[in-house]
Every structure is written in structure tokens, then in C-alpha cells.
Amino acid sequence: MNKRQLSRKPRKIAFFSLHTREPTHFGSGWMSGVIALSLALLGLGVVLCIKFPSFFTLPELRSLYPMVWIRALVLLILSSSFLAAIISLTLRQNKAFGVSALALLVPAVLMGGHLAPLGNATANAYIALDWHLLNLIFFCLIFIPLERAYALRHTQPVFRPKWRTDLLYFANNHIAVQTIALLVMLPAKLFFGWAVITPLQVWVQNLWLPLQLIGILLIADFCQYWIHRTLHVVPCLWRFHAIHHSVETMDWLAGSRLHLADVLITRGLVYVPLFLLGFSETIILAYGVIIAMQATFIHANVRWRFRALAKLVVTPQFHHWHHSSEPAAIDKNFAVHVPIWDRLFGTYYMPQRWPKEYGLAGTEQVPNNFWSQFWYPFKALLKANK
Numbered sequence: 001m002n003k004r005q006l007s008r009k010p011r012k013i014a015f016f017s018l019h020t021r022e023p024t025h026f027g028s029g030w031m032s033g034v035i036a037l038s039l040a041l042l043g044l045g046v047v048l049c050i051k052f053p054s055f056f057t058l059p060e061l062r063s064l065y066p067m068v069w070i071r072a073l074v075l076l077i078l079s080s081s082f083l084a085a086i087i088s089l090t091l092r093q094n095k096a097f098g099v100s101a102l103a104l105l106v107p108a109v110l111m112g113g114h115l116a117p118l119g120n121a122t123a124n125a126y127i128a129l130d131w132h133l134l135n136l137i138f139f140c141l142i143f144i145p146l147e148r149a150y151a152l153r154h155t156q157p158v159f160r161p162k163w164r165t166d167l168l169y170f171a172n173n174h175i176a177v178q179t180i181a182l183l184v185m186l187p188a189k190l191f192f193g194w195a196v197i198t199p200l201q202v203w204v205q206n207l208w209l210p211l212q213l214i215g216i217l218l219i220a221d222f223c224q225y226w227i228h229r230t231l232h233v234v235p236c237l238w239r240f241h242a243i244h245h246s247v248e249t250m251d252w253l254a255g256s257r258l259h260l261a262d263v264l265i266t267r268g269l270v271y272v273p274l275f276l277l278g279f280s281e282t283i284i285l286a287y288g289v290i291i292a293m294q295a296t297f298i299h300a301n302v303r304w305r306f307r308a309l310a311k312l313v314v315t316p317q318f319h320h321w322h323h324s325s326e327p328a329a330i331d332k333n334f335a336v337h338v339p340i341w342d343r344l345f346g347t348y349y350m351p352q353r354w355p356k357e358y359g360l361a362g363t364e365q366v367p368n369n370f371w372s373q374f375w376y377p378f379k380a381l382l383k384a385n386k
């Protein structure tokens with residue numbers, strides 16, 4: 001045995017860790033592992049919805065599902081997941097994706113797989129798992145092909161650094177949507193009920209619906225502008241908002257990275273004027289859909305500049321500059337719907353190019369994972385008060 005062979009350390013084999021230095025290119029078993037795990041999660045979710053509709057499905061959607069097609073789809077999902085898991089296990093030294101996918105497939109198959117008996121839908125308390133799965137599929141189907149076809153950064157992969165953290169934010173924001181909505185409405189109802197002027201609310205509700213929609217977008221964005229600007233200026237609030245600005249790779253998923261306190265402060269305060277003005281439920285729902293779509297879109301990795309519209313509506317380029325780490329772009333572009341507020345209050349910044357880099361440029365040491373990010377602002381507050 002020569003000297004070189006003796007000094008060589010045995011290679012560390014990461015069989016199950018998700019953090020591995022193994023390559024992720026085509027043929028490395030990484031893509032098949034991700035597909036296997038995603039399909040296994042989806043398949044298990046659908047089987048749970050079939051077997052326990054009372055607990056996992058939305059009553060309004062139950063009667064709409066074509067069960068024959070859904071069962072055929074489950075068979076396709078589960079068998080594709082199994083096949084992809086075997087490919088990944090064969091090609092890849094790290095077995096985390098393959099083994100996790102198989103571990104999820106076992107309960108799905110044990111519950112009957114595509115033949116799982118349809119359970120009774122009687123209970124009143126439910127988690128709308130079907131709705132969340134449809135939501136995730138909807139966003140993936142729209143934004144992933146869009147970012148592939150019109151990418152601003154062509155070399156940026158779908159599974160870019162920290163995608164798992166942001167997917168957890170996405171899932172969490174959607175699963176907790178009912179609780180978040182209740183918490184958002186609570187301060188307005190608890191503390192501002194006294195300020196309601198019924199004739200004003202009746203007048204607003206009788207306005208032409210498109211006019212109500214324009215009104216709600218302008219008013220909500222005006223409030224959002226000032227709350228957002230405050231979050232940037234007040235140090236203890238900035239720590240919460242810094243989580244959102246720790247994003248260094250912009251794509252549709254990046255917009256989900258928001259601390260729960262950031263969501264509750266911003267949405268809770270924006271809701272106060274909407275509550276006082278008494279906008280109809282339909283308009284508030286439409287506003288909710290617009291903000292969900294626009295907030296996702298303005299973070300997307302798309303190169304569209306919307307030159308004609310950019311002065312009226314917030315575009316991806318406008319919000320990408322809000323996330324830029326270039327000194328001239330710091331504390332600029334606070335609006336989410338209409339850039340008019342930034343123009344009026346002197347924070348509009350829109351060079352005719354795209355930012356080179358995003359993030360905090362080392363000004364805050366925001367940790368990488370979901371739970372560490374959750375505790376980060378609280379720890380920073382405690383440190384500052386010591």
C-alpha cells in the first residue's frame with residue numbers, strides 16, 4: 001500500500017441525510033427521488049381524503065369529485081412514485097428520498113390505495129387537505145412552466161437553494177389559512193367595532209363592484225405601504241420582516257417566506273380600514289385571490305417587464321428591486337399592488353435593468369431553516385434587552 005493510499009480517509013457515506021454533496025444532475029437519481037417523494041406525499045394525501053372525507057375534505061368540494069377518475073389518478077400517482085423511488089434508490093448513494101417515498105407509500109397502500117373505501121362524511125371539524133393539495137398543484141402547474149418558459153435567470157433550477165424551507169412556508173401559510181384569517185380579522189372586530197358608521201358601509205356596499213375592487217386595492221395598498229415602510233424602519237419589527245428579505249433566489253416560492261408575526265401585523269392592520277368601510281364579502285374574497293396571485297407573481301423568476309403597465313401596476317421587476325441588496329435599492333418600492341404610493345412618497349426606484357443580487361448582504365444573520373427563522377426575531381429582541 002503506498003503513502004497516498006494510506007493517507008486517504010474513508011469517504012463519508014450520507015445514506016439518509018437530506019444534506020448531501022452528491023450531484024443533482026440528470027441521471028444522479030436526485031430528480032427521480034424528488035418526484036418519488038412529491039408523488040408519494042400527494043398519493044397519501046389523496047388516499048387520506050378518500051378514506052376519511054369527514055376530516056380531510058372541504059364539504060363544498062366533496063360532491064364535485066369524479067371518483068372514477070380520481071381513483072385512476074391515485075393508481076397512476078402511487079405506481080409512478082414507486083417506480084421513481086426504485087430508480088432513485090438504484091442510482092443514488094444517498095437513500096433519503098427513495099426510502100422516505102417508500103415509507104409514505106406503505107400506509108397509502110395499506111389503506112387500500114386507489115381502491116380505498118370511500119368513508120362517511122359526517123364530522124363537522126375538518127382540515128381541508130383536498131383544498132391545500134389542489135392549491136399546491138394549481139400554483140406548481142402555473143408557475144413552474146411559466147418560469148421555465150420565460151425565465152429571467154435561465155440557470156436557476158426549480159429546486160434552488162433553500163427551496164425546502166420556502167415550501168414549508170408555503171404549506172404552512174395555506175394549511176393555517178383559516179386560523180390566520182380569523183386572527184387577521186380579530187383586532188379590527190375587537191378594537192374598532194365602535195368606529196363603524198353604518199350609512200358609510202351601506203354606501204360602500206352599494207357601489208358598482210369594479211369600483212369597489214379598485215377602491216379596496218388602493219386603500220389596502222396605501223395602508224400596506226406605510227406598515228411595510230414601518231417594518232423596515234423600526235428595528236424590533238425589522239427583525240421579523242428581515243426573514244422575508246433573507247431570500248437570495250427569487251422565484252414564485254420565495255414570496256411565501258414570511259414570518260407569522262409579519263403576516264399578522266400587516267394583514268391585521270390592512271384589514272382595519274376594509275372592515276370599517278364595510279366592503280362586501282365578495283370583494284374581500286376577490287381581494288384575497290388577487291393578493292395571493294400578485295404576491296406570488298411579483299417574486300417569480302420571469303423576465304417580463306410590462307413596460308406599458310409598469311407605471312400603474314406592481315410588476316416582478318418592481319418587487320425584485322425591493323429585494324435587491326444594492327445600496328441604492330434599500331428601503332425602496334414598498335407597494336404591492338400600485339406603485340403610485342412609492343411615487344408619491346419618494347421611494348420609487350426602477351432602473352431599466354434587473355438587480356444583480358438579492359438578500360440582506362450580511363447585515364442580518366438570519367438562520368436557514370423554518371423553526372430557527374421563527375425564533376430568530378424573538379431571540380434578537382431578548383439579546384437587545386439584555
Ligand SMILES: [Zn+2]
Nearest residue numbers: 228232241322
Ligand atoms: Zn420589505
Ligand SMILES: [Zn+2]
Nearest residue numbers: 244255299319
Ligand atoms: Zn417580497
